[in-house]
Structure formats: structure tokens, C-alpha cells
Amino acid sequence: MIRKNLSMGRRHGWLPFALFVAALLLPLAGCDKRADALIEIGGPTMGTYYSVKIARPPASMTAETLKPDVEVVLDQVIAEISTYDETSELSRLNRNPSTDWIPISSNLYDVIAEGQRIALLTDGAFDITIGPLVNLWGFGPEQRPDALPSSEEIQVARARVGWQKLDVRATPPAVRKARADLYIDLSALGEGVGADRVSALLEARGVADYMIAVAGAIRAKGRNAKGQPWAIAIEEPMPDLRSVHRVIPVSDRALSTSGDYRNFFERDGKRYSHEIDPMTGAPVERNLGSVTVIGESGMVVDGLATALMVMGEARGQAFAEARGLAAFFIVREGETLRGFGTPAFQGYLDR
Known part of the structure; x- marks a missing residue:
């Protein structure tokens, strides 16, 4: 499962990619030179970068008044679901040893419930309880260890993982852990949640x-x-390059891309990606480099893109096509890259 950092600037593994995207979006958006035609704001958030562009804004809206309001929204997401912020609601929930129903906010419930829905849909390829494995491999808030985890350490961490070990209740919103040491990690949904919340604003x-x-x-x-x-x-x-594979037109939709090429480490000449397979407890080893999913909700496509990366190109493509998902896969084949989309994605490629 892909780890996305909600550290509010404490780590910047995704920052170069985000800056690259932000730079690309300026010319690609086709904006004109009129000062009142486009508002643009951006800045650091969640250990990465956000960008907002508004065409034909309301007359009273300015970049100076909008930026602090957008950042309040994004800071609220961090305060709710970050595992890097020890004071966040999620961090407090993870520290709570109770195995009875624990009340949570409606906002946190919405994210956890969606994570559980995607886990069920993907048969556990997406799993919000994967935090112990993420931390064990050094992709979480803790410092990365010098040595790789042993098989025994992986098995101990895996015993704490499993989306079935977490129950959710809508009214009143609450969760119940099957183990006191269950650790929830919502990072693979966090960027999508942030985009959705700013959209609502x-x-x-x-x-x-x-x-x-x-x-x-x-x-x-x-x-x-x-x-x-x-x-x-x-x-x-490609980890050492910044180049565009495809440009697609998007309106009235959410889009998320997950990949293995920005957040990784190397040991003895072998690369270990931040994608952790909940079934094996180890980083996945595949030729699939990235997956892009288009849908209605940023949170949903964020989670689905993660799940498809864990599944790999064959299983992921079959899963996406069976459910009518608009998904685009980029696979490494030796020194070349091959991109292909599901039938639901093809319309974006043909425009």
C-alpha cells in the first residue's frame, strides 16, 4: 500500500513531483495574460505541495484573501488524519488502547469508513491498518532503520495488520479495534481528502x-x-527524470496518480518502494510504475490508485475493467515505458 506523507513539511519525499506538476499545470492550463482571468495560489502542505487555480473568479475573490482560507482547510485535514502530528485526532486514536467503541469526529469517520469500503472492494489490497508495516520499513514518522526488517519482525507487524480487525459505526460515529495496538494509517487517502475539502470550500x-x-x-x-x-x-x-507521458483534458472530475518512483530507498543495490503489500508485509516488486484513476471523489480515486498499484498491472487492469473504472497504467518494459488505459479511460486519451 502506498504511503503518502501527511507530515506538514517534516518530510518532502513528494515535493519535487508536486512542484513539477505545479509547473506543468501553468502552461497546460492555457491561461491568458489578463490579471483578472486567473487566480493562482500554492504552498507546502502534508509534506508536499498544493496548487489552486481559479478561472473567472468571483469579483470579490483575491489570491491574498483565498490563500489563508485554503490553508486553514488543509491544516484541518492534517489535524484530523496525520500520523506525523502527535496531537492529531488519528494519532490520539492510535494511542488509545481501548477495544470498546471509541467516539470519533464525523470527518474522521468519513475517511475511515471510505478506507474500509475500499478494503472490502479490493479484498484487502488497500488496508488502512497497514501502519505497523509502513513504520517497520521506514516509510512512516519513525526514523528509517539501518538494517532491513527480519522475517520475524515482519510477521510480528503483520499480526497487527488487517482491515477486518477494525469495526466502524456511523451513528454516533465511532470505531472499535480488535487489538489494542491496532494502528490506522490514512495517508493513502489524505491528498484526495485535501483536494475534496478545498473543492467544497x-x-x-x-x-x-x-x-x-x-x-x-x-x-x-x-x-x-x-x-x-x-x-x-x-x-x-522515472526516478531521475521529469518528463510528461501523456496530457489529458479533465473537467468536473477528480484524478489521482500513485507511483513507486519518488519514495523509495536502496540497500545493496536493490530498490525498496513505499508500496507495501499487506499480504506479504514487504514492498511490492513489479514492473508497474504508476496508475492514474479518474472519478468523482478525490478521496476515492486516491485510494483506488493505491490499490491498483499494489495489485499490479495484470490483476489491477482486470479489477478496474470489471468495475468500469477509468484507470491508466504505465508499465516498465526494459528500457521503455508502455502506457495503456481501461475502456472507461479511453475517452480521455481520444480527446
Whole structure:
């Protein structure tokens, strides 16, 4: 399962990619030179970078007034679901040893419940209880150990993992752990949650045309400053390069890209990605470099992109096609890259 950092700047493994995307979106958006045609703001968040672009904004809206409000929204997401912030609601929940029902906020419930829904849908390829394994491999808040985990350490951590070990209740919102040491990690949903929350803020203020990017999670609505769909770049999954594989037009949709090429470490010449398979307890070893999913909710496509990366290109493609998901896979084949989309994604490639 892909680990996405909600550290509010404590780590920056995704920052170069986010800056690359933000730089690409400026020319690709086709914005004109009129000062009142486009509002652009951006900055650090969740250990990565966010960018917001608004075409034809309301007359009273300015970048100076919008930026602090957007950052309040993103800071609230961190305060709810970050495992890097020891004071967050999720961190407090993880420290709570109770195996009885634990009350939680409605916002935290919404994210946990969606994570559990995706876990059920993907037969555990997506698992929000994977935190002990993420931390063991050095992709969490703790410092990465010098040595690789032993098989015994992996088995001990795996015993704490399993989405079936967590029950959720909607009214009143609460969770119940089967083990006192269950550790929930919502990082693979966090960027999508952030994009969705900022989208709700903009829509409440009457904004009809916008593009929001929180690292690889994007929400786009309406048209850019030239009246065209927002043009979104899918990056080639190469760790040492910054190049575009495809550019696709997106309007009134959410998009998320997950990949294995930015957050990894090497030991003895072997690369270990931050994608952890809950079934094996170890980083996955596949030729699949990235997956992009398009849908209605940033949180949902964020989780699904993660799940498809864990499944791999064959199983992931079959899963996506069987459920009508719009997904695009980029696979490494020796020195070349091969990209292909599901039938539901093909319309974006043909435009």
C-alpha cells in the first residue's frame, strides 16, 4: 500500500513531483495574460505541495484573501488524519488502547469508513491498518532503520495488520479495534481528502471553474481561462527524470496518480518502494510504475490508485475493467515505458 506523507513539511519525499506538476499545470492550463482571468495560489502542505487555480473568479475573490482560507482547510485535514502530528485526532486514536467503541469526529469517520469500503472492494489490497508495516520499513514518522526488517519482525507487524480487525459505526460515529495496538494509517487517502475539502470550500463560494492539486490528487471543475478543459499531465514514472507521458483534458472530475518512483530507498543495490503489500508485509516488486484513476471523489480515486498499484498491472487492469473504472497504467518494459488505459479511460486519451 502506498504511503503518502501527511507530515506538514517534516518530510518532502513528494515535493519535487508536486512542484513539477505545479509547473506543468501553468502552461497546460492555457491561461491568458489578463490579471483578472486567473487566480493562482500554492504552498507546502502534508509534506508536499498544493496548487489552486481559479478561472473567472468571483469579483470579490483575491489570491491574498483565498490563500489563508485554503490553508486553514488543509491544516484541518492534517489535524484530523496525520500520523506525523502527535496531537492529531488519528494519532490520539492510535494511542488509545481501548477495544470498546471509541467516539470519533464525523470527518474522521468519513475517511475511515471510505478506507474500509475500499478494503472490502479490493479484498484487502488497500488496508488502512497497514501502519505497523509502513513504520517497520521506514516509510512512516519513525526514523528509517539501518538494517532491513527480519522475517520475524515482519510477521510480528503483520499480526497487527488487517482491515477486518477494525469495526466502524456511523451513528454516533465511532470505531472499535480488535487489538489494542491496532494502528490506522490514512495517508493513502489524505491528498484526495485535501483536494475534496478545498473543492467544497470553493464551491461554497460560488467558484465554477477551478483546478486543485494536492501532490498527485487533483480536482478539476469547469474550464480554464481559455474556456477549455483543464489539461493535466501524467508524469513518466522515472526516478531521475521529469518528463510528461501523456496530457489529458479533465473537467468536473477528480484524478489521482500513485507511483513507486519518488519514495523509495536502496540497500545493496536493490530498490525498496513505499508500496507495501499487506499480504506479504514487504514492498511490492513489479514492473508497474504508476496508475492514474479518474472519478468523482478525490478521496476515492486516491485510494483506488493505491490499490491498483499494489495489485499490479495484470490483476489491477482486470479489477478496474470489471468495475468500469477509468484507470491508466504505465508499465516498465526494459528500457521503455508502455502506457495503456481501461475502456472507461479511453475517452480521455481520444480527446
